Amino acid sequence: MDRPEFYRFHQGDKTLPFSSQEYDNRLARLRADMQAAGVDSCVFTSMHNIAYYSGFLYCAFGRPYALVVTQTESVTISAGIDAAQPWRRSHADNITYTDWQRNNYWRAVCSVTGTGKTIGYEADHLTLTQSALLESFLSPKSIVDVAPSTMRQRMHKSSAEIALIRKCAQVADVGGYAVKDAIKAGTREIDVAMAGRDAMELEIAKRFPDAEYRDTWVWFQSGINTDGAHNPVTSRVLEAGDILSLNTFPMISGYYTALERTLFVETVDPASLKIWEANVAAHEYGMSLLKPGVSCAEVTEQINVFFAERDLLQYRTFGYGHSFGVLSHYYGREAGLELREDIDTVLEPGMVISMEPMLTVPEGTSGAGGYREHDILVITEDGKEDITGYPYGPDFNVVA
Numbered sequence: 001m002d003r004p005e006f007y008r009f010h011q012g013d014k015t016l017p018f019s020s021q022e023y024d025n026r027l028a029r030l031r032a033d034m035q036a037a038g039v040d041s042c043v044f045t046s047m048h049n050i051a052y053y054s055g056f057l058y059c060a061f062g063r064p065y066a067l068v069v070t071q072t073e074s075v076t077i078s079a080g081i082d083a084a085q086p087w088r089r090s091h092a093d094n095i096t097y098t099d100w101q102r103n104n105y106w107r108a109v110c111s112v113t114g115t116g117k118t119i120g121y122e123a124d125h126l127t128l129t130q131s132a133l134l135e136s137f138l139s140p141k142s143i144v145d146v147a148p149s150t151m152r153q154r155m156h157k158s159s160a161e162i163a164l165i166r167k168c169a170q171v172a173d174v175g176g177y178a179v180k181d182a183i184k185a186g187t188r189e190i191d192v193a194m195a196g197r198d199a200m201e202l203e204i205a206k207r208f209p210d211a212e213y214r215d216t217w218v219w220f221q222s223g224i225n226t227d228g229a230h231n232p233v234t235s236r237v238l239e240a241g242d243i244l245s246l247n248t249f250p251m252i253s254g255y256y257t258a259l260e261r262t263l264f265v266e267t268v269d270p271a272s273l274k275i276w277e278a279n280v281a282a283h284e285y286g287m288s289l290l291k292p293g294v295s296c297a298e299v300t301e302q303i304n305v306f307f308a309e310r311d312l313l314q315y316r317t318f319g320y321g322h323s324f325g326v327l328s329h330y331y332g333r334e335a336g337l338e339l340r341e342d343i344d345t346v347l348e349p350g351m352v353i354s355m356e357p358m359l360t361v362p363e364g365t366s367g368a369g370g371y372r373e374h375d376i377l378v379i380t381e382d383g384k385e386d387i388t389g390y391p392y393g394p395d396f397n398v399v400a
Contacts, residue, residue, distance in 0.1 A: 003098065003100050003101075004098060005097065005098060005101060005104045005107045005108065006077075006095050006096060006097040006098060006104055006107060006108035006111065007095070007096055007098070008087075008093075008094065008095060008096065009083060009084050009087070009094075009096050010084055010087045010094065011084045011087075011088075012084060012087075012088045013088065014087070014088055014089075014090070014091075015088060015089065015210050016055040016089070016090075016091055017055055017164065017211070017252075017253035017254070017255075018055065018160050018161075018164075019160070020091060022158060022160050023053065023054065023055065023091035025158065026052065026053055026153070026158075027053060027069065027074055029153055030042070030053060030069060030150070030153065031069070031071055033146070033149050033150075033153070034069075034071070034120060034146075035071070037120070037144055037146070037149070038118055038144070039118050039119070039120040039144050039146065040070065040071075040113070040117035040118045040119070041068060041069065041070045041112065041113040041114075041117055041118075041119055041120065042067075042068070042069045042070075042119070042120035042121070042146055043066055043067075043068055043109055043113065043119055043120065043121055043134065043138075044066060044067040044068075044069070044122060044150075045064065045065070045066055045121070045122055045125050045126055045130065046122050046124075046125040046331065046332070047060075047254070047328075047331040047332065048154070048254070048326045048327060048331050048332030049067065049122065049150055049154075049326075050065060050066070050067040050076065051253075051254035051326050052150075052154055052254075052325075052326045053067055053069065053074070053091075053092075054067050054074065054076050054090045054091050054092040055089060055090055055091050055253070056076050056078075056086050056089045056090035056092070056094075057089070057212075057253070057254045058078065058082075058086065059082075061081075063079040063081070063099075063105075064077075064105045064130060065077060065078055065079070065086075066105070066109055067092060068109055068112040068113055070112065070113070073093065073112055074091070074092040074093065075092050075093040075094065075095055075112050076090045076092045076093070076094045076095070077094075077095050077097060077105060077108050077109055077112075078094060078095070078096055078097070079096070079097060079099065079105075080096050080097065080098050080099060082096075083096075089212065095108045095111065095112070096108075103133060103137065106133050106134070106136075106137035106138070107137065109137070109138070110137050110138055113138055115137075115138055115139045115140075116139055116140070116141050117138070117140060117141060118140065118141050118142045118143070118144060119134065119138055119140040119142075119143050119144070120143075120144050120145075120146035121134065121143055121144070121145065121146065122145070122146065122147040122150075123145040123147055124147045125147070148336075151334050151335070151336055152336065154325055154326060154334055155323055155325075155334050155336060155337045155345075155351055156348065156350045156351065157325060157350050157351065157352050157378075158350075161255075161325065161352075162350070162352065162378055164252065164253070164255055165255060165257060165324055165325070165352055165376070165378075165387070166378075166387050167207060167208075167252070168250050168252050168255055168256070168257035169257045169259070169376050169387045169388055169389075170387075170389065171200050171203045171204055171207065171250040171252070171257070172200070172248045172249070172250050172257050172258060172259035172388070172390075173259060173388065173389045173390045174199055174200055174203045175196040175197070175199050175200040175203075175218060175248030175250065175259065176196070176246055176248050176259045176261065176390040177199075177390065178195050178196045178198070178199035178200075179192055179193075179195060179196035179218065179220060179246050179248065180246070180263070180397070180399060181195070182195035182196070183238065183244065183263065183265060183399045184238065184265070184399070185238050185239055185240045185242075185265055185266060186237060186238065187237070187238050188235045188236065188237055188238070189220050189221065189222055189225070189233050189234050189235065189236050189238070190233050190234070190235050192218075192220045192238075193218040193219070193220040193233045194218075196218040196220065196246075196248050197216060197217060197218045200216050200218075200248060200250045201213060201216050203250075204216065204250060204252055208252055208253075211252060211253055212253070214251065215251035215256075215328060216249065216250045216251045217249050217251075217329075218233070218247060218248050218249065219231065219232065219233060219245070219247040219249070220233055220244070220245065220246060220247065221233070221234075221244065221245040221247075221370070222236055222238050222239075222242045222243070222244050222245075222265075223236065223239070223242050223243065223369070224363055224368075224369075225245075226243050226244065226245040226369045226370035226371075227360050227362075227363075227369070227370045228317075228360075228370065229245075229247075229260075229317070229318065229358060229370070229372060230329070231245075238265050239265065240265050240266040240267060241264065241265060241266065241267055241268075241269065242264065242265040243262065243263075243264055243268075243272060243368075243369035243370070243371070244262070244263040244264065244265065244399075245260065245261075245262065245263075245370055245372060246259070246260065246261040246262075246263055247259070247260045247374075248260075249329070251328060254326045254328075255324075255325060255326060256324070256327060256328045256329075257324060257376060258324075258354065258374055258376070259374060259388060259390050260356060260372050260373065260374030261372075261373060261374070261390065261392055261397055262276055262279070262370075262371045262372060262373060262392075262397065263397040263398070263399055264394075264397070264398045264399070265399060266398070266399065266400055267398065268394060268398050269367070271366035271367035272366075272367040272369065273394060274367065275312070275315075275359060275361060275367040275371055276371050276393075276394060277393075277394065278307075278310050278312055278359075279312075279357055279358070279359050279371040279372070279373060280373060280392060280393045280394075281306075282303055282306050282307060282357045283355060283356075283357050283373040283375070283392065285302075285303065285306055286299065286303050286320055286321070286339075286355040286357060287355045287375060287377060287384070287386065289302055289303070290347060290353065290355065290377055290379065290383075290384045291347065291379070291382075291383050291384060292346075292347055292348055292349055292379055292380075292381065292382075292383075293346060293347065294346065294347055295343075295344050295345060295346045295347070296337065296338060296339050296340065296343040296344065296345050296346075296347070297340070297341055297342070297343055297344050299320065299339050300319065300320055300339050300340055300341050300343075301341065303320050303339075303357060304316075304341075307357075307359075312359055315359040315360055315361055316357070316358070316359060317358055317359075317360045318358065319338050319339045319340035319343075320339035320340075320355060320356060320357050321338070321339040321353050321354040321355045321356050322334070322337065322338045322339070322353065322354055323336075323337035323338070323351065323352060323353055324352045324353070324354065324376055325352065337351060337353060339353070339355075347379050348379060349379055349380055349381045350378075350379065351378075351379040352376065352377070352378050352379070353376075353377055353379065354374055354375065354376050354377070355373075355374070355375055355377060356372060356373065356374035356375075357372070357373065358370060358371060358372035359371045359372075373392045373393075374388070375387075375388040375392075376388050
């Protein structure tokens with residue numbers, strides 16, 4: 001029996017999140033950057049860049065995947081276990097590698113790149129093990145880290161991306177209302193979270209009938225569990241007077257959005273109300289600062305001053321917002337577009353960024369708990385557009 005190192009297995013019709021022209025535009029910008037940097041081939045290994053340039057979002061399960069881009073070719077490299085699904089969900093050509101011989105993956109990659117070329121790679125993703133294999137199989141003349149330049153490209157959203165992100169934000173709102181409806185004393189966190197997740201998945205299936213459905217989730221925290229922004233759901237039972245964190249995260253074709261809100265069960269005490277209202281005021285102030293021409297560091301400093309004047313800055317736990325696009329809680333990050341002191345990126349039209357101030361007041365202190373509001377905003381030519389619809393603040397989110 002002939003057992004090839006790799007082969008092409010194409011069947012079915014291609015179904016993509018965006019038009020072929022959208023992917024051609026992304027690849028054209030990438031190829032211009034490659035030419036300027038003297039890069040012959042890019043070997044992308046991260047989920048976010050493979051999805052961004054091809055549409056295919058892989059499921060690794062311990063196997064390596066790639067997208068190889070040259071000036072004339074764009075080819076995803078996938079494992080045999082996935083059969084033709086990567087081809088159907090990819091703008092690119094696709095090569096399937098076999099596992100009967102170790103490192104057939106790199107042989108498939110080499111069939112596109114050739115040897116002795118200048119290779120672009122992602123230094124923030126390629127492991128030491130895979131880096132050594134790249135050197136061994138591709139024998140590159142040189143290697144160039146293209147992660148920073150691709151991140152800069154991803155930070156500027158196309159009109160098609162913004163349209164998708166807008167729909168994703170609307171799905172997040174649907175999850176938020178479902179979460180609120182499920183909240184009552186005596187209910188477990190997990191039960192509330194499932195209500196929000198189920199509502200979003202049904203909404204996604206209605207809005208995107210041709211999509212693949214995976215990775216939509218809810219983080220719903222109560223009481224002491226609200227102290228961290230990414231605390232997992234538990235079976236803690238809600239009690240009257242509990243502070244709550246609502247976090248809904250729909251995932252559509254590799255694009256994730258978020259809705260995050262502070263709520264209380266039945267009643268809110270005066271100390272908590274004061275802190276909550278201060279965080280809401282910071283949220284509104286922060287959103288007012290987002291516009292073209294202002295840097296992330298400048299926005300951060302002004303919100304810092306706002307909190308310091310109210311003796312609350314010591315309760316801030318992380319930056320005030322970040323970019324949205326092809327990213328998730330387990331892959332991707334456009335770290336150059338975060339509202340932090342050490343980020344000097346200047347906001348430009350077409351960027352999409354959140355405003356999400358959070359204060360964590362320690363247990364044993366009046367008003368203890370984590371307070372966070374989160375809206376997603378599109379930077380426009382003359383300002384910004386808030387695409388989050390679910391209301392924030394005490395008037396709507398004290399759940400009787």
